[in-house]
Amino acid sequence: MGRRVELSAEKQEEADKLFKKEAFNIVASDMIALNRSVSDNRDPQCSRVSYPKVMPNASVVIIFHNEAWSPLLRTVHSVVNRSPPEYLHEVILLDDFSDRAGLGEKLDGYIKDTWPDGIVKVVRAPERQGLIRARVLGAKAATGEVLVFLDSHCECNVQWLEPLVARIKESRSALLCPMIDVIDAKAMSYNGIGAGSVGGFWWSLHFSWRPLPQRERKRRKSSVETIRSPTMAGGLFAADRKYFFEIGGYDPGMDVWGGENLEISFRVWMCGGTLEFVPCSRVGHIFRSSHPYTFPGNKDTHGLNSKRLAEVWMDGYKRLFYHHRRDLLVINPQFNADAGDFSDRLQLRRDLKCKSFKWYLENVYPEKFIPDENVIAYGMVRNPSSNLCLDTLSKDEKMVFNLGLYGCQGGVSSNQLFSLSQSNELRREESCMDSVGGEGSPVKLMPCHGSRGHQEWTYNLETKVIVHSSGKCLDKVEEKNGGEVKVEKCNGKDSQIWEFENYIGP
Ligand code: LR7
Ligand code: MN
Secondary structure (H helix, E strand, C coil), X not given: CCXXXXXXXXXXXXXXXXXXXXXXXXXHHHHCCCCCXXXXXXXXXXXXXXXXXXXXCEEEEEEECCCCHHHHHHHHHHHHHCCCCCCEEEEEEEECCCCCCCCCHHHHHHHHHHCCCCCEEEEECCCXXXXXXXXXXXXXXXXXXXXXXXXXXXXXCCCCHHHHHHHHHHCCCEEEEEEEEEECCCCCCEECCCCCEEEEECCCCCEEEEECCHHHHHHCCCCCCCEXXXXXXXXXXXXXXXXXXXXXXXXXXXXXXXXXXXXXXXXXXXXXXXXXXXXEEEEEEECCCCCCCCCHHHCCHHHHHHHHHHXXXXXXXXXXXXXXXXXXXXXXXXHCCCCCCCHHHHHHHHHCCCCCHHHHHHHCCCCCCCCCCCEEEEEEEEECCCCEEEECCCCCCCCCEECEEEECCCCCXXXXXXXXXXXXXXXXXXXXXXXXXXXXXXXXXXXXXXXXXXXXXXXXXXXXXXXXXXXXXXXXXXXXXXXXXEEECCCCCHHHCXXXXXXXXX
16 A cells, blocks of 8 residues: 555665665565555545546556666556556557666566556667657657656556546646655655645756645636646656647757756747646656666766757746856857757747747746846845855755855856845845844845745945844854854944845835
8 A cells, every 4th residue: 555665674784785776775666566556645526526438548658767677567567557448548668778687578578478468568769868859759659649658666546547638638738747646765655745736947947846826726616626837847747649749749959867847848838738737646756866877978968958948948038047057158068068959949939939938937937036037136245345245155045054155256156146126035046035133143045935024134225234124234244255144233334235246226
């Protein structure tokens, strides 16, 4: 039923050793039945939904490169066992040029013996494709009406397929994601997550989860209705097969891993489709903290793929990506910043008459903070007497931490870019400067709450002081790199003087 695996001390030691290679607990996985059940963790309303008799059938495409045996086969078993035969046209296992023992003849043999009806097919790439081109190869081999893509370490929950194909029957231009449950990489337990999140992104073009926006809560009439999401995580989704190719499949210039998830998300919205999460369809996925495979040429494929996507889809907003990746801005062979030719993708965008990225931001993701638009000030925040600037010191901005100071970098370090928002927040993309207001207490960066209070700061253009809602002034603690900032009684001294790189005004 998806419960955690308990290991003896001896097995645990072996598991720890192998964890480095696989990035998940292979020993535990090998102990669980390949066709284990998982608990039905759907919203109770889901089991009361009735689906039409006639619905499109699906080809489930599972791509893999050197995946471990047990998670790979558990994925296939869960698809076959928990999909009604009338809607499961085929399962395509797309082998992206694996060279791991067991994934050749042994796999073919197992599949022939286990599913003699031929419902599961293996297609092998003639050379390493990377996950993006591998998915396209799988999709090209498929003949079902709907494509469903899965990673090779998933477990489908009960009735996962019906709500996907039912929604595509209603709306052929919808890309649909199941709710992604978590299969714990250490204990291999199947853990349901809520249905309270949608996809977002960081301007560095990494995917993020976000709370379900208010307008989406209002729009939906029941908990089983699909949820519109600005982006998707990437690996698990369904689409009408013909529609998938009509809107351009994937960018074949993208290598190995990364970027394609945001690319297809922006594209589907901008080119007239929708992206929706389907609450009654749940699929578990093993979240691994590293990539257990090689990146040929040691390229930063996430960076280069993201550069392609920024250049093709983000119009002027690509500047916000390059703030994080100045190294990708100029083609410098030394830094390997050449993302190749993407004129075909620009042509696709023209052919499909897609809308602008500004339209996407305004209509699909209006909550997204744009650091340099509709703000009072933007850029470095400098203390002139010391030439120190506010700086995140590269800390993880999903965490709460004390804000620091560092020698001003002339705008080249994204760590020093801050915005003074219209609602008087001194902020980064997601986090705000926060002070409890006690004299001398350090100023922290923490998630913006949007209700002023401890996160409200006003700038006085004449006196150049930044005044906190407590009436105290932003002050530096120590005049050194890595020093912190605090609030202190306003005293007009040099340590309380701040200049914004770009002051636009309220
Ligand atoms: O060269 C490769 N060839 C492949 O066939 C590299 C990988 N792959 C296969 C691999 O075996 C796996 O089945 O591609 C699949 C995805 O690779 P993962 O599992 O290493 O990726 P991930 O789960 O870490 O990453 C997420 O983001 C990726 C961005 O490129 C892909 O879109 C993944 O599919 C995606 N996974 C999910 O969305 C699952 C849910 C995660 C969340 C949130
Ligand atoms: Mn994965």
